[in-house]
Amino acid sequence: MQREATPKELYPLAQPGPMTEMERFMFESFGYILIEDVLSEDECDEVLEAAKRLHHSAPKERLLQLGKGFETEPSIESLIDHPAVLPKVRALYGDRFVLQAAWCTVQPAGSQSVGWHQDGSSAYEFKHLAYPTPLVQLRASYSLTDQSELFMGNMMLIPGSHRSPVDLPKDARKEIFASPIQHSIRCKRGTMLLFHNGVWHSPMPNDMDFDRYNMHFIYSPPWLRRSDRFSTDPAFLEHTTPLRRALMGDYERPDTPFAGGFPEIPFED
Numbered sequence: 001m002q003r004e005a006t007p008k009e010l011y012p013l014a015q016p017g018p019m020t021e022m023e024r025f026m027f028e029s030f031g032y033i034l035i036e037d038v039l040s041e042d043e044c045d046e047v048l049e050a051a052k053r054l055h056h057s058a059p060k061e062r063l064l065q066l067g068k069g070f071e072t073e074p075s076i077e078s079l080i081d082h083p084a085v086l087p088k089v090r091a092l093y094g095d096r097f098v099l100q101a102a103w104c105t106v107q108p109a110g111s112q113s114v115g116w117h118q119d120g121s122s123a124y125e126f127k128h129l130a131y132p133t134p135l136v137q138l139r140a141s142y143s144l145t146d147q148s149e150l151f152m153g154n155m156m157l158i159p160g161s162h163r164s165p166v167d168l169p170k171d172a173r174k175e176i177f178a179s180p181i182q183h184s185i186r187c188k189r190g191t192m193l194l195f196h197n198g199v200w201h202s203p204m205p206n207d208m209d210f211d212r213y214n215m216h217f218i219y220s221p222p223w224l225r226r227s228d229r230f231s232t233d234p235a236f237l238e239h240t241t242p243l244r245r246a247l248m249g250d251y252e253r254p255d256t257p258f259a260g261g262f263p264e265i266p267f268e269d
């Protein structure tokens, strides 16, 4: 089984902004793309401080995800429509999508939560909808702490596995090195990873003496039920921008026929 770091030449590296034809090809082939340096050091510091505030009173034993931090933390709110990333989301979904969840995730120092999975709902898995598994949760993950070497809580993914008609074998799902074709992403903090819900993935153990933080934003078609909140805090809806308000998907009548309940999202272009 592969135990070496994935050579960086194999990474599907993309640039900030609109999705190029090559980036689209890479996303469709691997199910993920990476953009480096989306956040500056200062921006990472700011979002990291916010992440630590959110997790302040939570137990630090294993992987823990806390939702809707954007409601109270402006630096997290500002990532909802980051100009490096949002055009990619639009390229994949068109102009009708929502922020289905935003999870601030810690993998504490000296802990591990290896568990290979596809994203979605275990109540009714997306792979039962159709083959290949449709894109229903598009995850933009910002690394807030350094993951430039292995065993820093890195994301591991199996490129192309969103197109596999068979599951990752059960006996591999708790293995760090689950498959010879996995990618174990080594990235600087400030890197953004965008991936398809069907891609099998897992966090790597964090052997460091500091906690690993990632900030995840999950974009979905407008009819998918939100998973980090039943509804968005009215105070947040009041003070945020029109674009972010629309991306919350708190429609007054979402179920009217012919999409009548889904107002247009006020993109600037």
Ligand SMILES: O=C(O)CCC(=O)C(=O)O
Binding pocket: 065, 103, 105, 106, 107, 119, 153, 155, 201, 202, 203, 214
């Ligand atoms: O932050 C992480 O390590 C990723 C967590 C994860 O795999 C998930 O939420 O599906």
